[in-house]
Amino acid sequence: MICSCGLTSRQNCQEIFESILAKEYSDFRYAKVHRLTVDAYCLQHPEIYMISPKSFAAHLTGMCCAMAYGNDPHLRRILQQWLNGKKQLEKPPMLTSFGSLTISHVTNAKDGAEHAKLINEWAVEVWKAYAVYHDLAKSLIETARRECIAK
Numbered sequence: 060m061i062c063s064c065g066l067t068s069r070q071n072c073q074e075i076f077e078s079i080l081a082k083e084y085s086d087f088r089y090a091k092v093h094r095l096t097v098d099a100y101c102l103q104h105p106e107i108y109m110i111s112p113k114s115f116a117a118h119l120t121g122m123c124c125a126m127a128y129g130n131d132p133h134l135r136r137i138l139q140q141w142l143n144g145k146k147q148l149e150k151p152p153m154l155t156s157f158g159s160l161t162i163s164h165v166t167n168a169k170d171g172a173e174h175a176k177l178i179n180e181w182a183v184e185v186w187k188a189y190a191v192y193h194d195l196a197k198s199l200i201e202t203a204r205r206e207c208i209a210k
Contacts, residue, residue: 062104072104109153119192121138122196140207160180
C-alpha cells in the first residue's frame with residue numbers, strides 16, 4: 060500500500076520515522092530538530108496523525124512557528140498552553156499532495172548538523188505544500204496569543 064507521503068510502503072515509511080525519532084531521542088546532536096521532524100511527518104500523514112481539529116491545529120501552528128517565527132520558544136509555550144484543554148476548532152479539508160520530499164530525505168545524514176539541514180529542507184517542502192493554510196496558521200497563532208494574554 061502506497062503511503063500518503065508518496066513512499067511505496069506505509070510500513071517502510073513508519074519504520075524510517077521511528078528510526079529517526081530514536082536517533083533524536085538518544086543523541087542531543089540530533090534532538091534540536093525533533094519538534095520539526097514530528098510536525099513535518101504528521102503534516103504529511105494527516106490521515107493518521109491529524110484526525111482531530113486540535114491535532115491539525117497543533118501540527119500546522121507548530122510548523123508555522125518554525126517556518127515563519129524562527130521557532131520562537133516563547134511562542135511554542137503559548138501554543139502548547141492554548142491547545143491544552145477543550146478547543147472549539149474546525150478542521151479544513153485535507154490536502155492531497157504533501158510536498159516533493161519525504162522522511163526518506165534525511166536517512167543518510169552523517170551527523171547532527173547534516174541531519175538538521177536535511178530535516179529543514181524536508182520541512183520547507185512540506186510547509187510549501189500547506190501554502191493554502193499559511194494564513195489560517197497565522198490566524199490561529201494570533202488567537203492563541205490573544206487568549207493566553209487575556210488569562
